[in-house]
Amino acid sequence: MPITFPPPPQDKSELETGAAFTPRFDADGLVTAVVTDAKDGELLMVAHMNAEALALTIETGIAHYWSRSRRALWKKGETSGNLQTVEELRTDCDQDAVWLKVSVAGHDATCHTGRRSCFYRTVSVAPEGARLTITGAAPQFDPAEIYGKS
Amino acid sequence: MPITFPPPPQDKSELETGAAFTPRFDADGLVTAVVTDAKDGELLMVAHMNAEALALTIETGIAHYWSRSRRALWKKGETSGNLQTVEELRTDCDQDAVWLKVSVAGHDATCHTGRRSCFYRTVSVAPEGARLTITGAAPQFDPAEIYGKS
Numbered sequence: 216m217p218i219t220f221p222p223p224p225q226d227k228s229e230l231e232t233g234a235a236f237t238p239r240f241d242a243d244g245l246v247t248a249v250v251t252d253a254k255d256g257e258l259l260m261v262a263h264m265n266a267e268a269l270a271l272t273i274e275t276g277i278a279h280y281w282s283r284s285r286r287a288l289w290k291k292g293e294t295s296g297n298l299q300t301v302e303e304l305r306t307d308c309d310q311d312a313v314w315l316k317v318s319v320a321g322h323d324a325t326c327h328t329g330r331r332s333c334f335y336r337t338v339s340v341a342p343e344g345a346r347l348t349i350t351g352a353a354p355q356f357d358p359a360e361i362y363g364k365s
Numbered sequence: 366m367p368i369t370f371p372p373p374p375q376d377k378s379e380l381e382t383g384a385a386f387t388p389r390f391d392a393d394g395l396v397t398a399v400v401t402d403a404k405d406g407e408l409l410m411v412a413h414m415n416a417e418a419l420a421l422t423i424e425t426g427i428a429h430y431w432s433r434s435r436r437a438l439w440k441k442g443e444t445s446g447n448l449q450t451v452e453e454l455r456t457d458c459d460q461d462a463v464w465l466k467v468s469v470a471g472h473d474a475t476c477h478t479g480r481r482s483c484f485y486r487t488v489s490v491a492p493e494g495a496r497l498t499i500t501g502a503a504p505q506f507d508p509a510e511i512y513g514k515s
Contacts, residue, residue, distance in 0.1 A: 218495055231478055236488050236495035247411055249399050256406035261397055261462040273488065273495055306497065307483040308476050312411040314484045326458055328381055333457040334464045338386050338423065345368055345386035345423055347456065 218270040223310060231308050238269060239311040245281060246311055250325070253302040253316040259325040260333045262291075264313065276301050278315055295361050296321030322356040329354030329361075368420040373460065381458050388419060389461040395431060396461055400475070403452040403466040409475040410483045412441075414463065426451050428465055445511045446471030472506040479504030479511075 223237040224230050230237065238246050245263040252259055264272065268279040268288055278299035282289040292298035299317035306313050319325055326333040336347040373387040374380050380387065388396050395413040402409055414422065418429040418438055428449035432439040442448035449467035456463050469475055476483040486497040 218490070220495070232499070234497050236497050247397060249408060249411055251406075251408060256401075258399060258401060258408075258464050261399055261457065273490060304488040305484040305500075306486055306488060307411065308478055308480075308485070312483075313488070314408050328458055330458075333462075334455040335458070336456055338454040338456060338463070340368070340423060345370070347384050347386050349382070350455075 218273055220266055220269070230310060236306065237310060238266075238306065238313070239309060240266065241311065243283075245283075246313055248278075248280060248313050248315060250278065250299065250315045250317055253318050257332055258334055259317070259319070259331070262289075269313070272301060272315070273304065278317060291325075292319075292321060295324075295356065297324055299325070324355040327358060327362070329356045329358050331355060368423055370416055370419070380460060386456065387460060388416075388456065388463070389459060390416065391461065393433075395433075396463055398428075398430060398463050398465060400428070400449065400465045400467055403468050407482055408484055409467070409469070409481070412439075419463070422451060422465070423454065428467060441475075442469075442471060445474075445506065447474055449475070474505040477508060477512070479506045479508050481505060 221237050223239050240246055244265045248262045248264050250259045262280040263283060265281040268281050271279040278291050278301055280289045280291055298320045301315050301317055303316040304313060324331050331352060335349055335351045337350050338345050338347060371385060371387050373389050390396055394415045398412045398414050400409045412430040413433060415431040418431045421429040428441050428451055430439045430441055448470045451465050451467055453466040454463060474481050485499055485501045487500050488495050488497060
């Protein structure tokens with residue numbers, strides 16, 4: 216039987232300290248999902264989940280998201296092989312975000328650019344404004360090869 | 366002169382690998398901000414920033430957010446003393462999220478419940494559905510004392 220989520224309680228203290236998981240989906244029906252690597256804590260990506268994606272993630276132990284750009288359920292890694300096994304799932308004080316600690320299969324890469332993490336650029340201040348510098352390791356797979364060129 | 370952000374480029378490869386910081390604010394004018402502790406990588410909170418909060422964060426080195434519930438600029442820690450000094454700021458591949466690695470002053474606590482992290486509960490599956498268990502350390506300050514009882 217699929218997991219369903221009860222509506223959030225009116226009582227703030229129940230929301231913040233209670234034992235019921237009552238995610239507060241936003242106007243688009245989504246919660247924010249923060250994904251870190253279970254082995255070293257590196258921030259890998261930020262994504263969104265609707266109730267179906269969240270239930271599937273809990274039921275299967277494999278991370279599912281809602282793709283806002285494609286407007287579709289998204290089993291992360293289905294094409295690339297870089298599936299995410301959820302080692303631990305947490306929620307925050309007001310239950311509008313979840314934190315997934317995952318083990319990444321395949322290339323051990325999460326970003327569609329082939330990099331391990333989507334957060335591969337640092338922001339710094341230059342005379343002309345805020346600038347980005349690429350940091351971290353090179354891509355671990357070739358997106359053109361994995362996803363096709365189209 | 367306050368930092369301003371140019372509009373995102375049409376070209377995806379420029380967005381993903383260029384040197385210009387062109388945050389993609391959503392329909393509400395916000396980007397997602399993930400906040401981790403610079404010293405050990407612990408996920409502390411997830412919040413949102415509008416252009417003003419992001420510019421102030423970059424200019425001052427102290428984290429500022431946009432409070433969606435209060436609909437106001439929010440200098441995190443202004444009341445509690447738990448200010449966040451930004452040690453590193455990153456953005457993700459499509460520039461709709463930022464990652465702040467911070468040092469927390471005051472009680473070394475980020476959550477308004479007094480805990481170090483907002484993510485103090487794990488999700489598990491029980492016969493009656495998804496349940497929460499409080500994990501991690503006890504609160505590091507008393508919210509009633511810091512914020513008042515009202």
